[in-house]
Amino acid sequence: MAILWFKALHIFFMVAWMAGIFYLPRLFVYHASTDSQDVKNEFKVMERRLWFFVTPFAVLTLVFGGLLIHSYGLAWFKASHWLHVKLVLLLAVYGYHFYLFKLLKQFERDENTHSSKFYRFLNEAPVLVLLAIVVLAVVKPM
Known part of the structure; x- marks a missing residue:
C-alpha cells in the first residue's frame, strides 16, 4: 500500500513542480519585454x-521517485530500461530548473x-521532454 502513496505523491509533486517551471519562463517573457x-x-x-x-516540489518529486525505485527493488530497477532513459531526461529537467535560477539571478x-x-x-521546449517522460513512465516501451 505504501507504494501507491509514494506514486501518488510523486505524481502530485511533479505536476506542481512542472506548473511552476512552465510559468517562470513566461514571467521572463514579460520581464524581458x-x-x-x-x-x-x-x-x-x-x-x-x-x-x-x-523548488521544494522538485526535491519532493525526487524523494518520492527514489522511494518508488527503492520499493520496487534493485532487480526491477536493473530490468526497467525505460526508467534509465527517463532518469536521463529527468536530469535534463533538473538542469533546466537550475538554468532558470541562473536566469532569475541575471x-x-x-x-x-x-x-x-x-x-x-x-517556455515551450521542455513540454516535449515532459511528454517523453510521461510516455516512458506510462507506456514503458523498453
Whole structure:
C-alpha cells in the first residue's frame, strides 16, 4: 500500500513542480519585454517567489521517485530500461530548473541579455521532454 502513496505523491509533486517551471519562463517573457524599472522590480519579486515556491516540489518529486525505485527493488530497477532513459531526461529537467535560477539571478541584477522570443522558446521546449517522460513512465516501451 505504501507504494501507491509514494506514486501518488510523486505524481502530485511533479505536476506542481512542472506548473511552476512552465510559468517562470513566461514571467521572463514579460520581464524581458518591459522597459519600466518599476514593472521589472515587480517581476523580480514574482520570479523569485515562484522559483523558491516550486523548488521544494522538485526535491519532493525526487524523494518520492527514489522511494518508488527503492520499493520496487534493485532487480526491477536493473530490468526497467525505460526508467534509465527517463532518469536521463529527468536530469535534463533538473538542469533546466537550475538554468532558470541562473536566469532569475541575471534578471535580479538587471543583466538580462536575451529577448522575449528566447524566453518564449525556453517556455515551450521542455513540454516535449515532459511528454517523453510521461510516455516512458506510462507506456514503458523498453
